[in-house]
Every structure is written in structure tokens, then in C-alpha cells.
Amino acid sequence: MNPVFSNNTDFLPQFKAIGQSLKRRFFRKPNVSDAVDQYEALYQELQREEQKEFAAICCLEAAKCQETLQNPIPQANLLVKAAKLYLQARNSYKDFENEDYSFCDLENERGSASHGYSQIAVQSLDQAAKIFKTHKYFGMSLVIIMQTGQVLYEEHDYGEALKHFKSALDIAKMNFTLADQLVVLEQVLKCKVRLTDYESVSKTVGDILIILNQHRDEVPDDMWHFYVQRFEIMRVCLILILGVNSVDLVKFIWPEGLSKSEDGDQERKEVLIHLKSLVLAVQNGSVKEIKAVENNLSHTLTEMHQDLFTSLIQMQM
Template identity: 25%
Template sequence: MEKDYDILSKYRAVTNKLRKRFLKKPNVSEGSEHFASLAKSLRQQECPQYAGFCCLAQARCEHTLANGPGEAQALTDAARNFMEAELADCSIKCPGFEEHLTASINCYSHAIRVHVENKQVAMAASLSLELGYALKSLNKPGEAIGHFQRATELQSQSPLDCLEALGVVAQCKIETKDYEGALTVLTEMAYLAQERGGSSATGKPIGAYCDILARCEVTRVLLLMLLQPTPQRIRPEHAQTLETYAWETTEDNSTVQYLGEDLFLLLQSVVMACQSRDVESLQSLQIDLWPNLTTEQNELLHLVIQELSHPSGEGV
């Protein structure tokens, strides 16, 4: 109790020094240093939520000093401290109203805004991703989506970073069972990778862009098999994807070039098995496909088999 009182008295002492007095200008720079020191002390004492409040006070001082980078850093420190407090509460299953999480999101959002105002777009995007991943780790993929989407907007001039963020948006949509939304995002990713990842000599995607296209293609096919859209409701771009697997493979097939012939033929077999509702063949294909797919894709394939084995209703 005495230690708590000592911390509170120090905080009040610094705050009092910053109050405007007649003919005396407060030393805001010194106040900022004192709040930073107090925040460091509280972190060492494993009191992240109180350290967060001190960082917020420091951010206000930096704002008064018109120090944008300093304000953004103090806000970021506050956000991380509040998030640490929220994670600690979750780890011990402590009931609450998520007040630390709310404070953290507000601080992250404010820091991002300050970075954008100061033309530090890369820093703003980095914080948007950091917040998105933190929410995802708290099993809140639905809330994380908006922050990952914000990161994609901020990274529009950096195709690979933009594609990485879009990939996590698709993951979150799959986790929240928004399969149509995930399909739309993956289609957007495929167009972007085709458009921005081409070689200047051949115009065809190269390097990491081929890996992204392969991942998008496999996941899109599995989502289409899961959704089973009717011919009347399927979108033209999705119909075009399925048409790729309805014809014999040729050397000019660009899909084969970045998927590899073996994986392409396995996917072609999956599409045919789903269209003929041949569950036994699909289960056999699952064994061959398993090593070639990501955990997420294997889970989707499992859902496809479940849906065909026990159909819940008509096609979407």
C-alpha cells in the first residue's frame, strides 16, 4: 500500500509541476522525462497498466512540445503496456470488461494517426499489423480484420507487404467462417500478384509472387468446393478458375507453371471428385494432398469432405 501511495504521489508531483502558473512557464520537457522514468519503474514492477497511464501522460507532454515522433513512440509504449496487461488477465482467466484492451486499441489508433500525419506511413502500417496480430492472438479474428485491411491500404506502394497483409485478412475471414469474403480477398490477391509481380522481360510472375499465386489458387479452389455455388450464382472470375480444371493440361497453362504439374493434377482430381460427389475418391486424394497443403488448406479440405459426406443443404 505504501509503495502504491509513493507511485501515486510521484505521478501527482509531476502533474502539479506541469500546471500553468502566473508568470511561470512549466518545464514540459522535464515532465516528459519524469513520466518516462516512472513508466520504466512501473514496468520493472510488473504493473503494465499503470506504466501505460504514465506513457499516455508522456505522450501529452510530447504533443505540447510538437514532437510528433516522440508522441507516437509514447503512445505506442502505452498501447503495448495496456495490451500486456490484457494478455496477463487473459492468461489467468481474470473476468473483466476488457478495459485494458480498449485502452490499447485507442492508443494504437492514435499512434497510427500521428505517424500518418507525419508522413511515416511504414511505421503506421507496422502498428496496424501489430494490433491486428495482437487481436488475432486474443482469438478476435473478426476485430483484427479491419486493422489488417488498414495495413494493406497503407502499404499499397509495397506489393509484397500489401499481399502479406491481405493474406492474413483472408485467414481471419476463414476463421470467422466468412468463406465468400475470403474467396473475394484471395481473388484480389491473385490479381494483384499477377499485375505487380511480373518480370519486366516476360511479364509473368516470378519469385515470391509465384508462391503467393499458388497459395491463392489452392485455397480458392478448396473454398469453391466448400461453397459449391450454383451456375446461376457463381461469379465470372470464379467460374473461370473452375474452368481451368475442366480441361486437359497444356504447356501454355500458366496455373500449371506456378502450381507444378503434380499438384495441379491432384487439384483437378479434387474438383472432379467434388462435382461427382465421390467422397471415397476425395478421401483417397486427401492422403496425397496432405503434405502439399498448409494447415489452413488441409482444414478446408477436411470441411469439404465433411460437407459432401453430410450435406447441410443446397449449394450457395
């Protein structure tokens, strides 16, 4: 069913009836428990009918009841369900926006609803993450904060997304392995890149490369090579973006010599050769050569790297 034209006439009477039953009687535990069951039954029915936004409302009401019953974990789980439903509803609206319609009022309504769904989803996820963290479910809290950060990132709210990813990184540092921290750290960095905070990104990348070399035994070998290569590409791009006063830029970037830096597997050697080509391309101010390097490294590059290459290209124009 198309979300813009969803019919709520069947939903509202049932929804209001559950709320009225709670108001007419004292808030006794059995009464509230019944309401939870009724809200969840209605949520399942609405979900089957693809009425995501109404199903989400039922989950939020059920979560309030679980809070009254002092059941924090079921409450948090319902908040997460509600958030996911709101995000699904948002995506449905966004898909509909891609259709070729010329009704201005309808366009505004859809855009407003889409943003509103994202806001409610973020609020619900934030509340759930706090509950899980309070009750020492650190894994759940970490995952939910990461999800919230991604929602904000997709909404182009990079500052708020960064706050969430930093919060997730704090949890990861206190409770999880270096390998887990690297996954979160990449999300922090991608926000900083979007915010063009290149100096901060450069410092963090330099620090993490040192840490990776000092704690190589704490990360699986394949993952170690994977992240060292990713961060090395970033390091070179950032040096080129920030600029340095050096006659021999290649020697500045690889002070021990490029040939020594090429020790390792064949893929690492090839990446380092492409990075040397990138340095020369930037020195020559050649957009064509920079794009060629980007194309040669395309199988290795993330969204973050692509943003950095875009900045390098723009600097030459």
C-alpha cells in the same frame, strides 16, 4: 511479480506527485518537459519491476505532455510503448487464467482486466497510427494498423480487424509495392474467411491471381511462386465450398487441362496433384480423403487454408 497481486503503494505517490506539480504551476514548456522526463523515469522503473500496467499509464501521461508540447512523433512513439505494455499485461493475465483456480470473482476480474487492456492498447495504437499518417510516416502507420488488426483478430473481433487490415491495404496500395500489398491482403482475406464471406474471398483470390500473372516482373520470383501456390490452393477450396454446376469439376477448375497447369517446379506439380485428389475427395464425400490431402499439404497451409479445409470437412458431415 504476479500481476493480479501487484502492489501499487510505491507507484501512486510518485505518479500523483508529477501530476500535482503540473496543476500547481502554469503549463510552461520547461515544466511539461520536466514532467515528461519524470514520467519516463518512473515508467522505466516500473518496467524493471514487471508492473506493466502502471508503466503503461506513465507512458500515456508522458504522451499527453508531448501533445501539449506539440511533439507529435514522440507522442506517437509513447502511445505505441503504452500499447505494447498493455498487451504484455494482457498476456500475463491470460497466462494466469490458464492456471487451475476456482475463485469465481478473481476469474471475472482477470477476464475484465485482460479485455480492458486490449481495448486501451487498440485505442493507443489507433491514435499513434493517425499521427504517423498525418505526418506522412506511412511505413510506421501501416505497421501499427497491422498490429492493431492482429490484436483485434486475436480477440476474435474479426469485423473490426477487417476494417483495420483494409485501411492498411489502402495505404499499401498508395505508397508501397505489389509485394507489400500481398502481405497485407492475406490479412484481409483471413478475416473474411473467419467471417465466412467466401464469395468475396473467392473474387479477391481470382483477381489477385490475374494481377500476379500480369505483373510478374514486379514481384521477386520466389515470392511470386510462393503466393501463386497459396492463392491457388485457396481458389480450389473456395470453388468446392461454394459449389458449381459442372459435370467435370476438374475441367472447370483447370479449363486448360491439369497437365498444362502442372508445368513448373516439382513442388508446384505435387501441390496440383494433391488438389486434384481434393476435388475427387469432395465429390466422393470422403472426410478421410480430405484429411489425407490436408495432411499432405500441411507444410504449405496457413491458418486460412486450415479454416477452409475445416469448412470442407463440415460440409461432408
